[in-house]
Structure formats: structure tokens, C-alpha cells
């Protein structure tokens with residue numbers, strides 16, 4: 001079986017700073033994976049590298065059959081993709097533009113997701129509240145047909161009701177065979193979704209485990225995650 005993601009000996013430096021060291025990670029198809037780490041651990045950096053938004057690393061990153069950054073961009077739907085958009089655009093314009101740029105963008109899915117999440121097509125990006133900006137990111141990310149979805153802290157600053165709507169969207173819209181990686185440092189937000197947990201600490205992968213195995217040992221995913229930090233969430 002083709003793995004969804006295979007990373008070997010990934011090392012990445014920026015501005016004379018080592019950001020990731022000897023990262024090895026393999027993820028199977030069809031799982032929801034929590035990428036858990038403290039602030040500054042390297043979650044966003046790792047996602048940008050996988051998505052092909054950051055380059056010039058050592059080692060290899062393979063998404064399905066796609067190895068180079070251009071090929072990976074076509075296989076990975078990354079929530080950070082929206083960061084370069086014109087803040088004056090309206091929500092509807094985002095969809096129109098993406099439909100022109102990306103062969104795998106599904107406008108119908110996007111409009112349905114917007115309805116489900118209560119997003120107004122006519123609102124300009126810059127006028128959206130923080131929560132609505134997070135919803136837009138989620139809608140854009142899930143509206144692509146990709147092998148791998150990377151959701152970078154989708155629930156940051158999100159209230160409980162909105163979080164429920166977003167969790168439902170993820171469960172409903174994530175294609176069965178795709179793999180979803182969700183980064184977070186508040187494990188409780190995503191614990192119920194997770195099949196697998198990857199802990200990133202000190203610039204590398206500290207652990208990888210199936211959520212069911214953690215629970216079978218009488219621990220919650222949150223307790224498991226916290227056990228790597230001894231109550232101190234510094235990376």
C-alpha cells in the first residue's frame with residue numbers, strides 16, 4: 001500500500017537556526033493524525049515543508065508518489081495556503097479564484113461548507129472575525145480533493161459552538177482514503193477525532209502512537225501528550 005506520507009531524515013535550517021532535526025515520519029492512508037507540540041516546536045514549519053511552501057531542506061518528503069515540491073503541492077491541501085490572499089477579496093471571490101487556479105478545487109463543496117459553517121459569501125476577508133477567518137481556512141482546505149490535508153491549529157481562538165460545527169465539517173468532508181493531519185497544543189479540542197498521535201518536541205518527532213493504544217493503557221491522549229513535558233509545555 002502507498003503511504004500517505006513518508007519523511008526520511010528531514011533536516012531544515014533557516015537564518016542560521018536549526019528548525020527541524022532528523023525528522024522521520026510515516027503516515028498511512030485514511031487516518032486522522034494529531035500533530036501535537038508546544039508553541040514553537042515546529043508544527044507549522046513541518047507542515048509548510050510537507051506542503052511544498054518551504055523548500056531547501058535535507059532529506060526526503062514523499063506524499064503518495066509525489067516527491068518534489070511542485071508535485072506535492074498538487075497532492076496536499078494545506079490550511080496556510082490562504083495566507084497570501086488579498087484581504088480585500090470577498091469570500092465568494094476566494095472560491096472563484098481557487099476554482100481557476102486549482103483543478104481539484106470543488107466549488108460546490110466550498111459553498112456547502114460555507115452554509116454549514118455560516119460564512120457569508122459577500123464578506124471581505126479583512127472584515128471577517130478571527131473565528132470566521134478560521135472557518136474560511138477550513139472551508140478552503142476541505143474543498144480540495146487531495147491525498148493529504150494539513151490543518152494548522154484550526155481551533156485556535158474558536159468558541160465551543162463554532163468548534164463543534166468545524167469538527168462536524170471535518171468528519172463529514174474528509175475523504176475516506178485521505179489522511180488528515182491536525183496540529184494543536186490544546187489536545188482536548190481534537191482528542192475525539194484522532195486515530196493517531198505524533199508528538200513533536202525539541203525540533204524532532206518525540207513519539208508516534210495509535211490513540212486506541214494510548215487509551216487501552218488507561219491514558220487520555222492529553223495525559224499522554226503532557227507526559228512528554230513533565231507539566232512544562234516549553235519545547
Ligand SMILES: Nc1ncnc2c1ncn2[C@@H]1O[C@H](COP(=O)(O)OP(=O)(O)OP(=O)(O)O)[C@@H](O)[C@H]1O
Nearest residue numbers: 014015017019037038039040041042043044045046
Ligand atoms: N524563517 C524563520 N527563521 C528563523 N526562525 C524561524 C523561522 N520560521 C520559524 N522560525 C522558528 O522556528 C520555530 C518553530 O516555529 P513554528 O511556527 O513551526 O512552531 P509551531 O510549533 O507551529 O508553534 P505554534 O504552536 O506557536 O504555532 C520557532 O522557534 C520559530 O521562531
